Amino acid sequence: MNTVNEQVVLKWPESLYSEFERKPGEEKRATHYCPGCSHGVIHKLIAEAMDDFGIRDRTIFVSPVGCSVFGYYYFDCGNFQAAHGRAPAVATGAKRSRPDSIVISYQGDGDLAAIGTNNILHAANRGENITVFFVNNAIYGMTGGQMAPTTLEGQKTSTSPTGRDTSLTGKPLHMSELLATLDAPVYIERVAITDAKHILAARKAVRKALQTQIDRKGFTFVEILSTCPVGWKMDPQEAKGWLEENMMKVFPLGVFKDQVKETEPLPVPVTPIPAEEVPEILFKGMSAFERTGEPDWGDVPERYREPKIKVAGFGGQGILFLGALLSNVALRKNFHVTWLPAYGPESRGGTANCNVVISTRPVAAPLITEPEVVMAFNGPSMDRFEPLVEPGGVLMYNSSLVSQEPVRDDIENVAVPATGLAVELGDGKVANLIMLGAYLSHTGMFTEEDVNEALNAVIKYKEMLELDRKAVARGFQYIRESQ
Ligand SMILES: Cc1ncc(C[n+]2csc(CCOP(=O)(O)OP(=O)(O)O)c2C)c(N)n1
Known part of the structure; x- marks a missing residue:
């Protein structure tokens, strides 16, 4: 209660800005709310x-x-x-x-x-x-x-x-x-x-x-x-x-x-984790990916470093696996990596794409809107993602299934008949690994041995390993021979 002597000061609360300027230079408003709004x-x-x-x-x-x-x-x-x-x-x-x-x-x-x-x-x-x-x-x-x-x-x-x-x-x-x-x-x-x-x-x-x-x-x-x-x-x-x-x-x-009166205060909050300790905590328990040194791009040309990659095709083409395997390879080389899959509504026959970012620094945004690399496994993926490739970027496309020619001339277009080569090896399903081999061979990012090491770790069925290795090798070879 105010006593007679107490002064009531009516003032603008400091917790509200004194002027509401939504965009610099825009007319200052009372508020954007309508008259009579609560x-x-x-x-x-x-x-x-x-x-x-x-x-x-x-x-x-x-x-x-x-x-x-x-x-x-x-x-x-x-x-x-x-x-x-x-x-x-x-x-x-x-x-x-x-x-x-x-x-x-x-x-x-x-x-x-x-x-x-x-x-x-x-x-x-x-x-x-x-x-x-x-x-x-x-x-x-x-x-x-x-x-x-x-x-x-x-x-x-x-x-x-x-x-x-x-x-x-x-x-x-x-x-x-x-x-x-x-x-x-x-x-x-x-x-x-x-x-x-x-x-x-x-x-x-x-x-x-x-x-x-x-x-x-x-x-x-x-x-x-x-x-x-x-x-x-x-x-x-x-x-x-x-x-x-x-x-x-x-x-x-x-x-x-x-129940305010009868409620006991919650325990005094613990000090939040300092931001610099977060990566340590995230990587705890991931012994396979322990960072044993600084990532290094070595001789990889400047334009292929720190790539933001989008891999796209239809469900069943191993699109998400390709992304996950590439991420695994990069993690083993101490890079910071994000892998963000996007599933279509169907598990087979629908569209699938994934985003992979490989960087020497922690990755802030795993979602990619302007990819520097696109691997397109079918026509619809080419239609959708070719226009988004950053100028100077790389478009790898599965020329066995993509019938159209790329229209962009400000990017590197690399045709790889991945499905055809995979069928020659005995199984069309390994087109994804052929494309991965081709991409790594084209950019010089990682070696065939690097991929084999990751394959050893992630492939559960050892009988698949031989074909997978052959497919990666075929991709590397295809680029070596065609360039
Ligand atoms: C996921 C999603 N669905 C719908 C909308 C569209 N949307 C924007 S504001 C709004 C209504 C908000 O009404 P209410 O929460 O009652 O707030 P009020 O505007 O009445 O203060 C809707 C449906 C949206 N932005 N995002």
Whole structure:
């Protein structure tokens, strides 16, 4: 309570940026939110609490997908933006890797109660020491007011123009009540942004949730009934009335769980692992790949070093195995390697491709969008990936199955009749190893012996080894003879 002498200072919270400039040079905005939208008020309540609790420097705000996707334009703290519905998982990762941080997952009802239902359920059930602010405006706001799981019975939305038919779509989902059935959460309350009285109650709930996290007592969840005048096709005043008269009946306000007092603080968090120790930990137990020295490209021409390789074909051509084997060869030479397979919908006959990055430095991004090397095993792979090869890169293609000629003249095009050569050896399936041999021979990256060593380690059926070795050797030979 303020005494008569106490001064109340109304000021802009420091935890919010003073100007919201989305792009340099762009017109500065009040906010990007529509008039009468509750998000702005909720942002202010959270930012004021961050100021008052002195936690701005250690707060990580996880924005969702939805109208509040731009949380990072507003909150002057650590920020993540998560994929639709995945904010609780991102918040979990942030909290676990930085246990001293205060982590906020801020989500709409489409995000939290539709696509991310499983995420929120499990984060709550694990009792993650994070705070979730659930902004329930009974529709998908950002995308044009579609029906959400929280849409009221009979409520008209852009996808339920005659009103939500609960016999087809189920009844409104009560997330606070649902989560309150779990053991782990310590505090769950539903509040609303309407008049001053309700906003004050919301302010209290926001603070209680954050204080509980600061005190390391576990999972806290505040559902905030919010207005979306534009999505609801009402003016702000009408929207406020509609929330009070309709939403509050279906979603009663109140505390659904409060075990804050009786909960003991979680153990003091352990110090996070220093980043430089992470590779050590990752490589622990992988004795076959112990780094015994620095990787070295030796005489490999500059243009073939540090390759980002995409191998593509149809399922059953051994595309993923080729990538995995090449990765194994490179690991044995102490290189940093990532191998990222992409499976088609079918295990046989569908498309398959994989990404391999080989580097002298730890690899940050295993996904390759602009490959420097493409190995295309069939026509569709050639169509899809030839245009993506970086200028100056290498396109190796299986000329037995690819009928078209390459169209690019700013890359090296290397035709290898891999399937034909494999059939000559007695089994068309080893076309992948012929292509691998050809690639290594063309670039000088690794030797036939290097591949044989890896084959010895990874091939389970020793009777296959001889044919595999022959195929690799045939690939090396093919290039030697044709260049
Ligand atoms: C995986 C995925 N599915 C769908 C979308 C499209 N999408 C963007 S915002 C949004 C609606 C968000 O609504 P809500 O979570 O209720 O938040 P609000 O905009 O109302 O604050 C949807 C469906 C997307 N970005 N990603």
